[in-house]
Amino acid sequence: MALPIVAIIGRPNVGKSTLVNRLTGGREAIVHDLPGVTRDRTYKPAFWQDRDFQVVDTGGLVFDDDSEFLPQIREQALAALAEASAAIFVVDGQNGPMAADEEIASWLRQQSVPVLLAVNKCESPEQGLMQAAQFWSLGLGEPYAVSGIHGSGVGDLLDNLIPYLPRVDELPQTDEIKVAIVGRPNVGKSSLLNAFVGKNRSIVSPISGTTRDPIDMEIERDGQRYRLIDTAGIRKKKNVDYGLEFFSINRAFKAIRRSDVVLLVLDAIAGVTEQDQKLAGRIVEEGRACVIVMNKWDAVEKDSYTIYDRQKHLEDKLYYLNWADSVFVSALTGLRIDRILEAVNAAAAEHKRRVATSAINEVLEEAIAWQSPPTTRQGKQGKIYYGTQVSGQPPTIALFVNDPQRFGNNYRRYIERQFREHLGFRGTPIRLLWRGKKAREVESSGTNRAVRV
Numbered sequence: 433m434a435l436p437i438v439a440i441i442g443r444p445n446v447g448k449s450t451l452v453n454r455l456t457g458g459r460e461a462i463v464h465d466l467p468g469v470t471r472d473r474t475y476k477p478a479f480w481q482d483r484d485f486q487v488v489d490t491g492g493l494v495f496d497d498d499s500e501f502l503p504q505i506r507e508q509a510l511a512a513l514a515e516a517s518a519a520i521f522v523v524d525g526q527n528g529p530m531a532a533d534e535e536i537a538s539w540l541r542q543q544s545v546p547v548l549l550a551v552n553k554c555e556s557p558e559q560g561l562m563q564a565a566q567f568w569s570l571g572l573g574e575p576y577a578v579s580g581i582h583g584s585g586v587g588d589l590l591d592n593l594i595p596y597l598p599r600v601d602e603l604p605q606t607d608e609i610k611v612a613i614v615g616r617p618n619v620g621k622s623s624l625l626n627a628f629v630g631k632n633r634s635i636v637s638p639i640s641g642t643t644r645d646p647i648d649m650e651i652e653r654d655g656q657r658y659r660l661i662d663t664a665g666i667r668k669k670k671n672v673d674y675g676l677e678f679f680s681i682n683r684a685f686k687a688i689r690r691s692d693v694v695l696l697v698l699d700a701i702a703g704v705t706e707q708d709q710k711l712a713g714r715i716v717e718e719g720r721a722c723v724i725v726m727n728k729w730d731a732v733e734k735d736s737y738t739i740y741d742r743q744k745h746l747e748d749k750l751y752y753l754n755w756a757d758s759v760f761v762s763a764l765t766g767l768r769i770d771r772i773l774e775a776v777n778a779a780a781a782e783h784k785r786r787v788a789t790s791a792i793n794e795v796l797e798e799a800i801a802w803q804s805p806p807t808t809r810q811g812k813q814g815k816i817y818y819g820t821q822v823s824g825q826p827p828t829i830a831l832f833v834n835d836p837q838r839f840g841n842n843y844r845r846y847i848e849r850q851f852r853e854h855l856g857f858r859g860t861p862i863r864l865l866w867r868g869k870k871a872r873e874v875e876s877s878g879t880n881r882a883v884r885v
Contacts, residue, residue, distance in 0.1 A: 435477070436485045436597045439512040441540065442522035443532045444492025447552040450580035451522055452476060452489045455590070475648035480590040483597045486648075488512045493536050518546045518596040520589070521572060525551040525563035529570065537570040546596050549575045550589055555582055608650075609780045612661045612687040612720075615697035616707050620727040623763035624697060625649060625662045628773075653773055661687045688714060692783060692825070693721040693776045693859075696753075700728045700742070700760065704749035712753050719826040721783035721860040722756040723775040730762035755852065757859055779859025785827060787855055789820040792829060799850040806843055814838035828863040836866035 438455075440448045456476040474489045490509040513519055521540055523533050540547050549572045554560030560577035567575040576592070578585035613621045628651055649660045688694055694715045698708055715722050724746060732738065739760060746758055757775045761768045796819050805814035815834040822830045829851070833839065848862055 436483075436517040437475070437488055437512070437515050438478070438485055438593065438597070439488050439490060439509075439516040439519040439545070440522060441490060441493065441509055441513070441519050441536065441547075443494065443530070443536060446492075446522045446524040447580045448492070448522045449489055451520075451550065451552055451578070451586075452487050454580045454583055454586055455487050475650075481594055482599060483594055485517070485597050488516065494532065513543050513545050516545050517598075518548065518593055519543075520548050520550050520593070522550045522552050523567055523570075523575075525554040525560065525566075525577065528563070528566050533567075534570060537572055541571065547572050548589060548593055549573060550578050551575045552578055552580050554585065555579045557584065560585065608657045608659055609693060609776060610659045610661065610691045611693050611695060611776055612663060612691035613695045613697060614663050614688060614711060614715075616699070616705065616711075619697045619699045620763045621662055621697050624695070624725065624727060624761075624769075624772075625660055627763045627766055627769050628658075628660055656773075656777065658773070658776070661691060663687045685714065688720060689718050691720055693723060693779050695723050695725050695772065695776075696756075697725045697727050700726045700732050703742075703745060709749060712750050716752055716861050719861055719863065721779040721826070722753060723772060723779055723859065724750065724753065724756050724758040725772060726758060726760045727763055729760040730765050730767060755858060755861065775859065782857050783826060783860040784824045785857070786824055787821050787827070789818075791855065792819045792821060792851075795850055795854045796831075796847075798854075799847060803843075803846060806838060806840060808838055812838065814843075822865070826861045826863055827857055828865060830865040830867055832867050834869060836868045839866060 440452055442448050456478045475486045476489070478485055478487045490512050493509055519540065521536065523529070549567060549570065551560075551564040551567055554563050554577040560579075564575040564577035574592075576585055576589045578589055580586075613624060615621050629649055649662070651658050651660060696708070696712060696715060698704060712722075726742065726746070732742075742760070743758065747754060750756075757779065759768055759771050759775055761772065763769070796816055800816060805816060807813040812835075817832045817834075819829050819831045822828050831847070844864065844866070848864060851857065851862060
């Protein structure tokens with residue numbers, strides 16, 4: 433379902449990201465006094481009355497300066513307007529109309545999208561109307577006095593926005609796969625996003641830290657919709673200063689948590705690093721499906737053995753992701769980019785797949801026949817009574833046993849391998865819950881508790 437989009441436009445430091453957080457009811461957009469914190473356009477879900485929509489935050493617009501990133505920010509703002517149902521032009525009520533505001537207003541009057549004028553930082557109810565009245569001169573209709581910090585006036589602004597937004601029941605319904613793109617700085621995450629979209633959706637630069645907010649983008653391929661989430665490059669903790677980068681990385685971790693499938697992007701030249709291994713561990717910990725993307729494959733000198741050597745390198749370094757498919761690509765040339773979405777589709781399907789209890793118990797019966805559960809030194813043997821899948825995303829199977837303590841890690845890994853060999857689950861982690869007699873007794877009394885791998 434492609435929700436209608438509302439673009440937030442304005443010069444730097446007028447409080448656009450603060451207003452975005454107010455409209456979306458969260459603190460997803462990074463707010464900081466430094467101009468240029470928001471660079472790419474970032475999408476956040478919002479709701480008002482009976483309308484669902486997306487708010488897209490854009491970088492601060494400056495027309496008379498072509499220094500670093502500013503031309504790209506203008507391109508991002510124009511792209512946001514091109515796909516928007518309406519725009520909110522944010523100005524600073526405390527500073528009053530400025531030449532930069534007039535220049536942006538003149539530019540907005542040339543666009544076809546309807547524009548609402550939000551006069552931000554009107555914290556005082558008495559002075560707010562007078563501050564807003566100064567902006568009638570911009571020629572964009574009624575100026576609305578609002579406070580992104582306190583929320584005053586935002587309701588009136590949204591009430592006047594509603595007529596431009598269609599209802600959810602008027603929108604086409606489709607299943608959406610959420611895909612987070614994660615990796616170290618400069619492995620080509622933003623280039624990969626642009627390769628999917630087919631245009632400069634995200635600003636690409638050799639300078640680390642260009643991407644700060646997680647960037648959401650919807651695309652469609654063969655009737656399937658995807659929400660692609662580009663994230664900030666994740667570095668070692670000791671290299672991260674508290675501030676913008678700290679908050680960017682935390683949002684990247686949140687992006688992993690809210691995704692269905694994670695694309696772990698690696699640098700084919702550098703290979704798998706210690707930080708890549710930690711990211712892989714985070715993906716497993718969050719229970720997300722995964723596709724390993726080895727980018728910059730075009731820059732690697734190759735012979736007939738190169739791809740097999742690199743595949744072995746991946747298996748050795750990322751052995752706990754041995755269930756994930758890997759794709760060797762080049763975001764620069766477009767090499768094998770389409771294969772990534774094929775792998776995403778397969779991983780997403782396995783991530784939410786349900787298996788019948790009878791099939792699970794057939795696998796268990798055969799596994800036990802080939803290798804009996806271990807026996808303790810006191811001669812007490814572990815017993816598996818039966819298993820059943822209790823949830824998906826990730827697939828979670830409860831195994832009911834006499835005593836979970838009698839099953840060591842080796843046997844638990846053996847059982848997981850048997851499930852994978854016979855039931856598949858390629859591209860997704862599996863969680864096994866080992867539940868003993870005591871746990872079942874507690875559950876029967878109304879309290880759920882289980883021993884977890």
